[in-house]
Amino acid sequence: xxxxxxxxxxxxxxxxxxxxxxxxxxxxxxxxxxxxxxxxxxxxxxxxxxxxxxxxxxxxxxxxxxxxxxxxxxxxxxxxxxxxxxxxxxxxxxxxxxxxxxxxxxxxxxxxxxxxxxxxxxxxxxxxxxxxxxxxxxxxxxxxxxxxxxxxxxxxxxxxxxxxxxxxxx
Amino acid sequence: xxxxxxxxxxxxxxxxxxxxxxxxxxxxxxxxxxxxxxxxxxxxxxxxxxxxxxxxxxxxxxxxxxxxxxxxxxxxxxxxxxxxxxxxxxxxxxxxxxxxxxx
Numbered sequence: 041x042x043x044x045x046x047x048x049x050x051x052x053x054x055x056x057x058x059x060x061x062x063x064x065x066x067x068x069x070x071x072x073x074x075x076x077x078x079x080x081x082x083x084x085x086x087x088x089x090x091x092x093x094x095x096x097x098x099x100x101x102x103x104x105x106x107x108x109x110x111x112x113x114x115x116x117x118x119x120x121x122x123x124x125x126x127x128x129x130x131x132x133x134x135x136x137x138x139x140x141x142x143x144x145x146x147x148x149x150x151x152x153x154x155x156x157x158x159x160x161x162x163x164x165x166x167x168x169x170x171x172x173x174x175x176x177x178x179x180x181x182x183x184x185x186x187x188x189x190x191x192x193x194x195x196x197x198x199x200x201x202x203x204x205x206x207x208x209x210x
Numbered sequence: 211x212x213x214x215x216x217x218x219x220x221x222x223x224x225x226x227x228x229x230x231x232x233x234x235x236x237x238x239x240x241x242x243x244x245x246x247x248x249x250x251x252x253x254x255x256x257x258x259x260x261x262x263x264x265x266x267x268x269x270x271x272x273x274x275x276x277x278x279x280x281x282x283x284x285x286x287x288x289x290x291x292x293x294x295x296x297x298x299x300x301x302x303x304x305x306x307x308x309x310x311x312x313x
Contacts (some may be wrong), residue, residue: 044214085256108283142229142236161216
C-alpha cells in the first residue's frame with residue numbers, strides 16, 4: 041500500500057486521531073465534550089502502547105484512565121452542573137498569547153530533537169517485556185520499596201480527599 | 211512487531227501532544243479543563259517512556275509509567291476534592307476569580 045507497511049499505516053492513523061482528539065479537548069466549549077474527547081485520546085494512546093508491545097500497560101491505561109479518572113471528572117462536572125453557558129472564556133488577546141507561546145515552545149523542541157539520530161525500533165531481542173510475568177518480576181524485585189511508597193501515597197491521597205471533601209471538619 | 215518506525219516519530223508525536231496540553235493550560239479558564247490538559251501532558255511523557263523502553267528492550271521504563279499513573283490518580287483525587295471545596299465556597303471554578311493572593 042503506497043510503499044508503507046501496515047505498521048506504519050496504523051501508527052499514522054493512531055497519531056492523527058490522537059492529535060485531533062487532543063485538539064478537540066482544548067477547543068471544545070462544553071466540558072462534558074472535553075471529557076469524552078479525552079477518553080478517545082486515551083484509547084488512541086492505548087493503541088500506541090499495543091503497537092509498542094506494552095500489552096499489560098495498554099489494559100491498565102484504559103482501566104485506570106478511561107475507567108476511573110474520567111468517571112471522576114464526569115461526576116465532578118455533573119455535581120457542579122457545568123455546561124456551555126457557564127463556561128468562562130479568556131479574552132482573545134490572552135488566547136493569542138497562549139498560542140504564540142505554545143508555537144514557540146514547539147519550534148524550540150522540534151528544532152532541538154530534529155538533529156538526533158534516527159534509531160529504528162526494530163524487532164531484535166525478546167519482545168515479551170510488556171507481559172505481566174516480566175513486568176511483575178521487575179516491579180516486585182527491583183522496585184519493591186517505591187511500590188510500597190506509592191501505596192502509602194495513594195492511601196494518604198484517599199484520606200486527604202475525604203478530609204477536604206467533608207462538609208464540616210469538627 | 212514494529213518495523214519501519216523510528217524513535218523520532220514518537221518524539222514528534224509526544225512533543226505535539228505535550229504542547230497541545232500546555233496551550234490548553236494557558237488558554238482556558240475552567241479549572242477542570244486545566245486538570246485534563248495536565249493529564250494530556252502526563253500521557254505524552256508516558257508514551258515516550260514506553261517508546262524508549264521498547265527501543266532499549268528494557269522493562270524499567272514501563273514500570274516507571276506505572277508509578278506515573280499512580281501519582282496522577284492521587285493528584286486528580288486530591289485536586290478534584292479541593293476543586294469541589296472551592297466551588298462550594300465561591301460558586302465558580304473560574305481561575306480568574308481565584309486571585310485573593312494577588313494583593
